[in-house]
Ligand code: FES
């Protein structure tokens with residue numbers, strides 16, 4: 039039996055310990071905010087925060103996060119008012135929106151690590167997250183906004 | 189062209205190639221049941237409409253009925269139905285916003301309800317072809333105006349005053365003479381009893397009184413949910429008892445399963461069942477390809493189970509498809525005469541007599557849509573009833589196809605449309621929903637079919653592959669006097685009709701025969717090309733290769749004659765006029781020529797606007813260059829300037845993009861900007877990296893590592909968007925797609941300016957690494 043804390047709640051799993059965290063979150067725990075985009079750590083759609091770090095849930099097994107704390111988009115802020123989320127809305131970042139949970143989690147992790155990232159630092163830190171609709175310019179603007187106070 | 193003569197109804201295909209009147213009788217019959225008030229668009233008079241569109245000729249036409257689209261609750265909440273699919277354009281917000289504007293509803297008290305697939309009730313729902321605003325701006329205004337009129341009539345009756353004395357303003361009706369007011373909620377029950385006014389009697393708002401339209405101040409209705417993970421896409425649907433499935437499909441188009449061994453798969457924890465999926469012979473239209481499904485308690489187990497399957501396939505007739513050999517075939521075909529589609533003057537003679545002939549042969553490979561959400565669908569089939577939840581661009585077509593595939597009446601099928609995590613044309617094809625329906629029927633349980641990214645790339649409906657060859661003949665003064673354009677590419681029609689070797693009217697109408705330059709001798713030709721994989725619509729479709737070729741050769745002509753690219757472009761466009769190509773039944777994106785002619789004044793205007801705002805001719809640092817391109821598509825006009833920087837190792841970056849768009853009347857300029865910003869990134873992706881190749885019939889790429897798209901670190905730093913203000917009667921035109929085509933040629937022209945290298949084959953890949 040694997041125990042893991044997700045958005046502050048204790049969850050347990052007694053199935054395949056190698057099950058990717060992504061599918062545990064989506065299909066077993068019903069937290070569908072975290073998305074599948076590639077399954078190979080290539081797109082960032084599945085980004086969650088484990089302890090204080092952004093990780094790709096598609097290549098992280100449930101076993102890997104045993105005893106650790108996982109934050110998904112649903113748990114980032116109780117009312118959805120994390121500075122990154124607010125900035126995202128102010129800048130009207132999303133088009134289809136499918137990549138955005140991953141982008142927001144990545145951006146939140148970036149700001150935890152570096153509260154005032156530069157243009158180049160943002161572009162580097164966010165380049166693991168694909169947006170097929172092409173919202174990059176707005177993502178960068180929203181991160182600048184979040185970092186200067188929304 | 190074989191499919192034109194073919195009377196079979198091929199929905200989703202015919203709609204693009206055929207202008208077929210939908211029987212109005214059948215619409216009225218369908219609606220008689222609900223007592224609605226229906227008008228198909230062709231009935232709308234010129235007085236009611238400043239312009240006509242092709243909306244009424246789409247399957248099931250247009251329904252203008254406030255009772256179908258609007259409901260007002262006694263607490264004042266106004267619910268407006270969004271009947272098109274939301275895939276990132278903002279349509280689920282903008283069409284209801286038009287209704288709210290016209291009915292004087294306060295947007296903060298409006299809820300949007302997504303329509304299920306039912307075209308008899310809602311009118312055509314095919315969300316493709318950049319048509320939503322184009323076809324629905326006026327109908328949505330009429331629906332809003334009808335609802336407003338009914339509320340006003342109800343208030344006037346209540347007060348016993350003439351309806352002309354009352355006026356709806358911001359969610360209430362006021363009688364200014366007496367100062368009385370009634371909220372929409374208080375009037376709801378009475379208004380519902382009012383008869384629906386005739387379209388001719390409606391008074392539409394004066395645009396100067398618009399609160400929302402044209403302002404760009406309203407965010408997406410789903411914005412909060414998207415940022416909090418609550419927005420529900422197809423992949424997010426969960427039903428009690430639902431099973432998770434992934435399918436192993438034939439690796440070669442037209443291939444078949446010979447045998448499979450399920451034993452190892454069944455040993456994977458969480459896997460419950462392995463079963464065969466019915467497939468259809470090639471060309472299979474939108475039907476499933478067949479294969480073997482692994483059913484499990486979660487998607488992860490299903491994928492692991494599928495990896496453990498032992499499968500033997502018969503690759504069938506396309507088992508030899510090879511991209512390198514096929515490219516040679518296309519190139520050879522482009523060097524010989526083909527079916528002549530447009531002929532003006534005598535291009536052959538003029539080319540022979542020309543002082544100089546500039547030849548460009550341009551290649552664009554297959555592309556995959558890779559919408560961020562791969563295809564996915566949930567189905568629950570019980571007896572002769574089916575319910576589907578899916579991110580489909582064609583809810584009505586999906587309903588029809590599910591009914592046909594399961595052999596049940598269409599009325600027994602409910603298609604719930606979720607948000608789409610991107611579409612780009614891929615989700616116009618409902619094969620994934622059909623797979624889910626077949627599996628659910630057999631399992632007797634709800635099931636979700638999830639495509640992996642690898643499935644999406646291996647078994648998609650790819651953008652065609654093409655060689656576009658242009659010969660431009662110049663006289664002594666450098667003036668272009670002859671133009672021969674041969675386009676060779678397998679057609680989308682091949683996915684529907686075996687033996688198709690020519691492109692369909694809707695493909696040749698995308699930048700081949702509608703070429704707008706003022707040249708005396710023109711020949712547009714289409715040599716034969718047979719398809720060896722499934723070809724489908726990809727955002728902008730044939731406009732991508734056409735704009736690439738036409739706008740690249742403009743750069744090459746400028747280069748050969750020592751002229752400025754922009755001046756050359758304007759010279760070729762020529763005088764402001766309406767172009768009337770000598771083409772029988774010229775396809776015009778399904779629109780009447782009267783409302784949507786090929787207008788070179790508008791084409792010139794976007795070139796001039798982008799040149800001015802984008803500071804054409806500005807000094808750029810060493811290693812940088814500017815390129816320009818213009819293209820009319822989806823009856824909109826777009827010009828783009830790209831600034832490129834190429835370092836001494838050949839690494840390419842894009843510091844700045846400027847785009848001017850003339851899309852006529854518009855609803856939300858903020859979303860237009862986001863579409864154009866996104867189009868620049870998609871354009872850069874396809875120019876820099878986009879290539880799907882085949883060997884032994886199989887796609888050689890598998891995921892985002894070998895089919896790359898632009899990431900943030902190489903995306904354009906800034907894209908500026910300029911929108912041409914519409915004239916009072918300029919009809920709305922496309923926005924979702926037109927931004928893509930001019931990007932690649934503007935980039936390629938910029939690369940030439942920066943490096944002196946002329947790229948004629950996409951993707952750029954390593955071509956700049958010298
Ligand atoms: S799904 Fe995990 S990185 Fe793409």
Ligand code: FES
Pocket residue numbers: 132133134135136137138168169170171172173276560609610
């Ligand atoms: S918003 Fe559609 S993929 Fe990013």
